[in-house]
Amino acid sequence: MKFKYIYCTFSLFSLLAVQSCSIDPELTDVYVEQVAWSSEANVELSLNKFYPLVGQTYYTSHVNQDAYADILKKNTPNDEINLLVLGSTTITPGANALDNWAWGYTWIRTCNEFLDGLQKNGQHLPKEFYQRAEAEALFFRGYVYFELAKRYGARVILYNDLNDGVARPLNTPEEVWNFIAADLDKAAAQLPVTVSASNRGKLTKGAALGLKARAMLYAQRWKASSDAVEALQALNLYDLYPDYAELFKQRRREAKENKESILEFGYLAPNFKYSFDYFFGPPLDGGYAQISPTDNLVREYQMADGTDFSWSNTAHAAKPYEGREPRFYASILYNGAPWKGRTMETFEGSKDGYAIGGGTTCTGYYLRKFFDEKLTDLGQGELTFYFMRYAEALLIQAEAYAQQDRLTDGAEALNKVRRRAGFTKDLAATNRTHLLNLIRHERMVELAFEGHRFWDLRRWGLATTVLHGTHVDGVKITKGAQGTFTYQIVDADNKRTRVYPEKYNRFPIPLTEIQRNAKVEQFDEWK
Structure with a gap:
């Protein structure tokens, strides 16, 4: 292992993972490999470099x-995302924004x-520390x-060891999911229950258990x-x-108890x-x-009584943002929403209002979830990022149960999430498809x-239906002379059609890998 430099103070990476820690590494400019493994403090510093993987950029990438x-x-x-979803650019083995x-x-x-x-240099470390370091x-x-x-x-x-430079072929899906499961099983066995x-x-x-549940859902290993x-x-x-x-208003410095957080990333x-x-x-x-x-x-945000919202319902259409479920008000800034001591105005002609071209909303809405209403300097955000929370675990459980035809158990897991959202009437499913549709709706809103x-959408096999040959909608709001509002559903893609060919369900192996590794052959659909 090439440990040449170890930073001797908590870097930005370290602060992402922990609030404070008693680490007192040996101070010097350059370390030989033996010094790097000589103390728990030095090894801990090396571990901290991995934590940006779970949330360094807050929710930006998400x-x-x-x-x-x-x-x-x-x-x-x-924007490059608009160019791709509307087909102006495409995914290729040489260019893939999601690669x-x-x-x-x-x-x-x-x-x-x-x-x-x-393994080579850490045998002198305490067993409990060694196992935790390995597990991380x-x-x-x-x-x-x-x-x-x-x-x-x-x-x-x-690769379960250092790459020896010898070209290796692609592994099978079975081997890959087994490998991921094994890593997470061992991590779960060796990580502490609490910190x-x-x-x-x-x-x-x-x-580790939460990530395994997520990964096995993608693997369609429902029982696992x-x-x-x-x-x-x-x-x-x-x-x-x-x-x-x-x-979504939690700050690390406030140290509030939050049992929903399975793994989080803190900012100070x-x-x-x-x-x-x-x-x-x-x-x-x-x-x-x-x-x-x-x-x-x-x-998709329902009415507070659990019934569906519809623009075809004249009462709903007249006052579309009244009487909705609490998650709507927690997640969306809409015309008339109270925000930072003012009332949001997203109607055409207002500063925050509907327009095409950038710099303001082209859908009639803004995010509310993840924003800090108390923040005056927008560059000083410090709310908590959740890599995984218990609501997701329940929805994973609901879906995995549904796929095993455990409909009652799946509905109960789903209803736990809905009860927190304020719904008093539980949902029941008549068959697997019905329950899966309920879960898909709930994931769309809750997450x-x-x-x-x-x-x-990709793993459900629905992306080619939902994201191809379609467009997304916005609402163009006009304010009348008497202060009344009219709402017009508009094509937010500006009459462009979305493009998602079936081969996007598996991205191509990057051209660079094909060129340097003779044992890797491109997928048939990308040749």
Whole structure:
């Protein structure tokens, strides 16, 4: 392992993972390999470099991924995401905005270097510390392989040791999912059940079980997925936070108890912060308004009594933003919404209003979820990012149960999420398809903007229907002389048709890998 430099203070990477920690490394400019492994403090510093993998950029990458789906729209017409979803650019083996091959194998190499060095040089470390260090590296390797697997149909190259430079072929999906499961199983077995308050954000057994549940859902290993959630629940540590809106207003410095957080990423301004509100906030806030929720999503938020909203319902259409479920008000800034001491105005002609061309909303809506209403300097954001929360685990469980025809159990997991959302009438399903449709709706709403929608549509086999030959909708609002409003559903894609060919369900192996590795052949659909 090539440990040449180790930073002797907590870097930005370290602050992402933990609030504070008693680490006192040996201070020098250059370390030989033996010094790097000589103390728990030095090894801990090396582990901290992995934590940016779970949230360094707050929710920026997640909302951008959701803009490839039907719930968010980039407001600038020539944004690269708009160009791709509307077919002006295409995915090819040489150019893919959603490719992560080089990123993935860089991190896999880093994980394997750490594991190799730990095995060779860490035998003097306390057993409990050694096992936790190994488990953290295995968790991150499993996570990186999962991110590769979901893009490339689980046809990737497995390395469980340092790459010897010998070309290797693609592994089978069965081998890849087995590898991911094994890494996460061992991580779960060796990670602590809990961590101290000062180490909040470090990996735990629950984090490994939660990630395994997510990965096995993609693998369509339904029992393995539901078993992982059941093991997580057996820890008796996790529950839904009582208030959905308040869940997304948590600051690490406030140290509130939050049983919904399975793995989170903390920020502490001014030393470590993010600028999410600056890039995505409304113009009147001083934001760049890069992205807006679509009406495709907004109309999925039900009425408070659990009935569906419909623009065809004259009462709903007259007052579309009244009487909706609480998650709507927690997630969406709409015309008339109270916000930062003012009333949002998204009608045509207002500063925050509807327009085409960028710099303001082209759908009639802005994000509310993830924004800090108390923030005055938009570059000083410090709310918590959730890599995984218990609501997602319940929805994973519901789907995995549904696929095993455990309809009652699946509906119960689903209804737990809905009860927190304020619904008093539980849902029941008559068959597997019915329950899966209910779960798909709930994931769209509950997990909005958290980076799941695009990948969900792909794994469900629905992307070629929902994202191809379609457009997303916005609402153009006009204010009348008497202060009344009229609402017109408009094509937010400006009469362009969305493009998602079937071969996008498995991205091409990057051209660079094909050129340097004679044992890797391009997928048939991309030749």
